[in-house]
Amino acid sequence: MTHRQIAMAAVLLGLLCVPAHADDARDISRDTLAPNDGWAAADGGTTGGSTADDAHVFTVRNRSELVRALDGGSSTPKIIRVAGTIDANTDDDGDHLDCADYATDGYGTSKYLAAYDPRTWGSAKPSGPQEEARQASAARQAERIELAVGSNTTIVGLGSSAVLKGASLRLQGANNVIVRNLELRDAYDCFPVWQPNTGGLGDWKTAYDNIWLRGATRVWIDHVTLSDKGHPDEREPTYFGRNYLRHDGLLDITNASDLVTVSWSRFADHDKAILIGNGDTATGDRGKLRVTLHHNEFESVVQRAPRVRFGQVHLYNNRYVVPAGAHDYRYSVGVSTESAIHAENNAFHTPGHIEVADLVKSWNGTALHQSGTLFNGYPVDLLAIHNAYNSGSERDLTADVGWTPTLHTKIDSAATADRAVAHGAGAGRIP
Template sequence: MRMRHIPVAVALSGVLCVPAHADGVRDIGRDVLAPDDGWAAAGGGTTGGAAADDAHVYTVTDRAGLVRALEHGSDTPKIIKIAGTDDSGHHLDCADYATDGYRLKKYLAAYDPRTRGSAKPSGPQEEARQASAAKQAERVVLPVGSHTTLIGLGDAVLKGADLQVGNANNVIIRNLDLRDAYDCFPVRQPDTGGLGDWKTAYDTLTLTGATHVRADHITASDKGHPDSAEPTCFARNYLRHDGLLDITGGSDLVTVSWSRFADHDKAILIGNSDSATGDRGKLRVTLHHNQFESVVQRAPRVRFGQVHVYDNRYVVPEGSEYRYSLGVSTESALYAENNAFHTPSHVEAADLVKSWNGTALHQSGTLFNGYPVDLLALYDAYNSGSERDLTADVGRTPTLHGKIDSAAVADREVARGAGAGRIP
């Protein structure tokens, strides 16, 4: 099997509170979060790098410049504007990262379940895979520190990278097309899902222990490298991508708005383990005015978190794979209102919700192919008498939000305005 060419360089091409400027020109790098715009507005709000001095305002045109401006995840207030052209000359493919004798053909032969059964990979080829994965991570992982605004100018594209906001506070990421966080060295998990599976390492945006984060007008996708085009190895799709956005590890006070998540399997995960009881009282997230298009699942899937999902648009194209949109898991409090769903005939309204140990889901104002539906009633009717029944009481009513439009109005507005390159 030939490795794909994966450019992991930064490929670049050309409502918030807006501060006044003496020259009359708006500087979107210093825009700050509106005082009522979701959970990220709580506890003092989210300002990103708005307080940066002139010495820490950067315009970068390639990956090297971006790495320097990020300062290894430092907490110095900074504004980083991404503009320019592709970092040509630094496009690497998977063969450039392979080291210590790693070869996919050898790896598959070494861990064939017909000879190894369910034993976890160990030995020379697994060690070589780990070393190769570490070499790729050095280039792919970009740490974002506290008090940072990262914003694209024009049609900025960040390709083949994982922006990681880890244990950082007060971050704004805007107007970026985050594309194809491709893992060259997925690990074999032989004891998962009966026949085993593949586990990948990277998301386009990862929040771990992060607080006060705003993601606005981003586009996140697998554009150019869908997992559906990958081969089947050991009766499982050879996955190259994980999630588009993961919010885990006690992350808190996050707003994701006016963004587009597309052409991917697992879109947004909020809480990554049923046993992560330290997430209780955290994972407070608002998702509003986002579009989920050709997304198979997790839009979002929630554990523990208090999550407000309103005025979002969901599009399932004819012939695309689909599992569910709203995932209700352990101790989650998911409050969904005024969302619009467009699906082909094989997807029923009851398919939009799935539960794993979940107990409650509030939903109201839902439009399904243009018609109002009660998702909870349909879900409970479909699962009548099962342990998966859900109640409507999630224990709270969200109050921290802007104007909530009807699903019909939001449907039109999101179709026109969500995603990178569409800041008003």
């Protein structure tokens, strides 16, 4: 055989050895939610932008392209494929913007702190030039990083490294939306506001969630990773005796949002992970806020995994990891006003200073169904232990939540799900 023939044979052999999926990868951008996969499968299911015509299928690589594809939150069926890392804190030319670029009208952190120091300002709500400058500066940042997602939209990351950095996706009044295979990190607020009367000691309030559902319906969030990566709040300074927070929630589901499934996702390195229902007096949420959370991982999350008001929430086959040295941990499952959480076969891993009774916290809640829970490898009854340890300070919870989930995938044992979630949850891990 000649050298030319050997070379040709090598080329042909190489072609034969290329995996079939290398040039023919499954197009997940037109996937729809499977039947019975949680609450988002109700009322016709969730299809996102799967019916989009070719003119409304976009591959976006920067903020400007993403904004154009979102089309101001229009309801036209659309598929948006995110390639690489997109930084929301950029101008129209793609140049990065930092907090100093947004500051206007003479705003300055040191000026703001001097103006509203409780020792001289007192407990009144901030007002005057520096608060007005803060609001104007915050509006400039919001204009860049708050991105409206409209109905009939699919947003999907390409490959295993699609990242949306610094953005807050707003699904306000949207219906039929899918967000998959995407890392959303560091929705960083440059201009927190001081609230003197919050919590008795005052606190800093931030403006942005990585994803916020406000009056949204039929939403499927799958294989996403949400975190503060890049700017963890624990590294921020303390002002007025309180941590200068820069992040709000990772995922908030509020204002009568309904029929939501969150699956195979990872929530990490954050204080307040998921809020379902934002107020004890928001009685318009009754009959809404029906949410399924399954096969998700909560790692290094301080609280709200989730905290629920009013909603019927199915919480099954999730994995919770509290790392050693996590002395700021507060709780995982928050039972609040008129909530009806049905928790099945979830696994918790915690260091020795955290007890089973710490996993559940109740505020005006009355019920929690739980079964199949594992705590550091051992079966436990969350409800019984919560009531035994907290009866002196919190209302005992009943197991009757008034409903039984029927829309769900196969519910595995906590141990089986724990292993599967550890290896399969998060962006870049769709089978």
